Amino acid sequence: MKIFIKFDFTQICTRVIDEKLEELGIKYRMLNFGEIEFLEDVPSDKLKAFDLILREYGIEKIENQKVILVQKIKDTIIEMVLNTDDTVNVKSSVYLSEKLGHSYGYLSNVFSEVTYTSIENFIILQRIEHAKSLMINTDLSLTEIAFRLQYSSVAHLSTQFKNTTGITPTTFQRIIAKRRALSDNKN
Known part of the structure; x- marks a missing residue:
């Protein structure tokens, strides 16, 4: 089981x-x-x-102040992505600046300096991870998932999903369905 x-x-x-x-x-x-x-x-x-x-x-x-700020940025991004139902469609740069009390330029520079990637890339990764979680744990359609994650369209979600994972959301859903079917057959 x-x-x-x-x-x-x-x-x-x-x-x-x-x-x-x-x-x-x-x-x-x-x-x-x-x-x-x-x-x-x-x-x-x-x-x-x-x-x-x-x-x-x-x-x-964590003792390094820049590392602490980067962790706060990551936590705020995760909170932002997971709570998209509760937030008005606000630009992530505005959201982060208001939540953390620093200019977005400063936050972006510190984040890139410490992680060697951009805030935008981290946001995309978190949104795609959340999309995968929604596909696995809910019966939401891709349209509903795109809307929930505040993508402008299903095509936009699909493009970012494929660029991040190497497969389309539809292919991912098929893989999950096959795994469930195999798992159900074993029980």
Whole structure:
């Protein structure tokens, strides 16, 4: 038997961090996702223990300010892509600038300097990943997915999908359908 699971990485990470800080007896508060304020001086041995525990889960503390900003940009883009139902169709540059309090030019330069790719490419990758997730986990049509992800047309979604994955969305849907059929036949 095979089941499909949807992950909320934000919730998982927040829960792990909450549990581990509680276990270590460290007083804190969550400011934003990925941003914690310690409410007291934390001994270095507890900080080291916390770092080691987080690494076991693939989570690490960021200390470089540019890397921190890039992570905030990525988190904001993911939030923007996942919550397209709730947002008015606003340019991503305006959305990022308003959310992060920096000019888009500055955000773009820092992002490119740290990641060696552009914000636009990262947005496309996230939108395509979300489109794939919607194709796998919902019965939405390509038109509905294109609309939900704020593409101007299905053709635009299809072009970006093929440029990113190497196959068309329709081919991807056929592959998923065949895998499901094979999986159903095994059960």
